[in-house]
Amino acid sequence: MSSSAQPWPGVIRRYAQFLPVTETTPVVTLLEGNTPLIPVPRFVDAIGGKFDLFLKYEALNPTCSFKDRGMTLAVTKAKERGAKVVVCASTGNTSASAAAYAARAGLRCAVLLPKGKIAFGKLAQALMHGATTISIEGNFDEALRIIRELGETGLVEVVNSINPVRIEGQKTAAFEICDTLGDAPDFHFLPVGNAGNITAYWRGFKEYHAAGLSDTLPKMMGWQAAGAAPIVLGHPVEHPETVATAIRIGNPASWQGATEAVAESEGAIESVTDDEILHAYKLLAQTEGVMAEPASVAPLAGLMKCIAAGRIPAGSLITVTITGHGLKDPDTAIKVSGVTPQTVVAEKQAVLDAIGL
Ligand code: F0G
Numbered sequence: 168m169s170s171s172a173q174p175w176p177g178v179i180r181r182y183a184q185f186l187p188v189t190e191t192t193p194v195v196t197l198l199e200g201n202t203p204l205i206p207v208p209r210f211v212d213a214i215g216g217k218f219d220l221f222l223k224y225e226a227l228n229p230t231c232s233f234k235d236r237g238m239t240l241a242v243t244k245a246k247e248r249g250a251k252v253v254v255c256a257s258t259g260n261t262s263a264s265a266a267a268y269a270a271r272a273g274l275r276c277a278v279l280l281p282k283g284k285i286a287f288g289k290l291a292q293a294l295m296h297g298a299t300t301i302s303i304e305g306n307f308d309e310a311l312r313i314i315r316e317l318g319e320t321g322l323v324e325v326v327n328s329i330n331p332v333r334i335e336g337q338k339t340a341a342f343e344i345c346d347t348l349g350d351a352p353d354f355h356f357l358p359v360g361n362a363g364n365i366t367a368y369w370r371g372f373k374e375y376h377a378a379g380l381s382d383t384l385p386k387m388m389g390w391q392a393a394g395a396a397p398i399v400l401g402h403p404v405e406h407p408e409t410v411a412t413a414i415r416i417g418n419p420a421s422w423q424g425a426t427e428a429v430a431e432s433e434g435a436i437e438s439v440t441d442d443e444i445l446h447a448y449k450l451l452a453q454t455e456g457v458m459a460e461p462a463s464v465a466p467l468a469g470l471m472k473c474i475a476a477g478r479i480p481a482g483s484l485i486t487v488t489i490t491g492h493g494l495k496d497p498d499t500a501i502k503v504s505g506v507t508p509q510t511v512v513a514e515k516q517a518v519l520d521a522i523g524l
Pocket of ligand 1: 232234256257258259260261262358359360361362363364365413414460462463490491
């Protein structure tokens with residue numbers, strides 16, 4: 168590092184002027200944020216696009232998902248208020264992040280997870296960071312209902328995105344995109360589950376625009392899984408199902424924020440099937456070397472549909488949030504890759520044969 172280089176301070180210190188913090192706020196950070204915006208021209212060629220596409224690769228946050236941006240602020244504010252226990256419901260990533268930041272802050276953490284529907288890597292994170300990990304015999308929406316009730320007891324600090332500071336922290340991803348590109352993109356694509364992130368990005372893009380730090384605003388394009396698409400259908404889904412367990416949600420908490428983002432930006436929220444998700448999942452991994460979890464590629468599957476429908480003008484600038492790392496869900500990766508390692512004798516010729524050389 169050259170002597171003039173400033174080390175990255177994490178999203179709270181970098182964007183303090185846009186966040187509800189003061190000089191004396193006890194910042195709890197793992198130096199999240201500052202994630203790369205990766206150009207993916209081979210993927211664009213493979214899907215027949217005529218535009219520039221960049222992935223905001225949020226997998227490179229400390230717990231490997233975008234949740235760390237909101238969690239640094241939620242746990243910081245919990246600490247500032249003197250809370251002792253933080254709690255959340257989660258499809259996996261929020262719990263991983265809450266557990267890590269609570270450990271960092273020296274707070275207790277309890278997480279409520281839908282039994283059997285958590286990707287293995289995420290479960291490992293919650294357990295390893297020492298969170299009290301509770302599986303409920305129900306889905307995410309039921310877990311979140313219980314968390315709301317726990318919040319009302321005053322005994323715990325809720326760090327789901329029903330806590331407004333989560334959205335505040337998450338909006339910093341939109342700031343970073345504008346800082347890197349020099350302006351907002353024409354379209355921003357992202358997955359929609361509990362709908363906090365689409366709400367956060369839209370707020371971020373609007374605040375940067377209002378502050379004169381960007382000239383344009385993107386159209387917000389949100390993607391739900393077809394089996395868990397309440398916003399697309401216009402009513403809650405009682406039994407949501409999708410391979411993309413991160414967005415297996417039937418009654419999103421930030422429903423209104425999502426519909427406002429779409430209406431104000433003249434964007435859309437639509438759905439993609441599990442087959443479309445898994446196709447995009449493998450294609451991205453194999454054309455670009457970028458591994459995302461299934462929920463994260465729902466917007467890429469959506470982009471492919473938009474191209475087929477002629478909805479993307481040539482020359483557009485498009486950004487997509489890759490919300491979580493592919494290693495979060497190794498079971499799905501191994502299943503979808505469709506191959507198993509070959510075993511051969513420990514000899515050169517056997518290896519050449521196996522490679523086909
Ligand atoms: N992608 C991933 C990888 C997620 O973990 C989530 C949400 C989303 C997309 C959707 O974002 O909820 O803001 O619309 N995961 C939450 C959790 C629900 O508990 O980890 P959203």
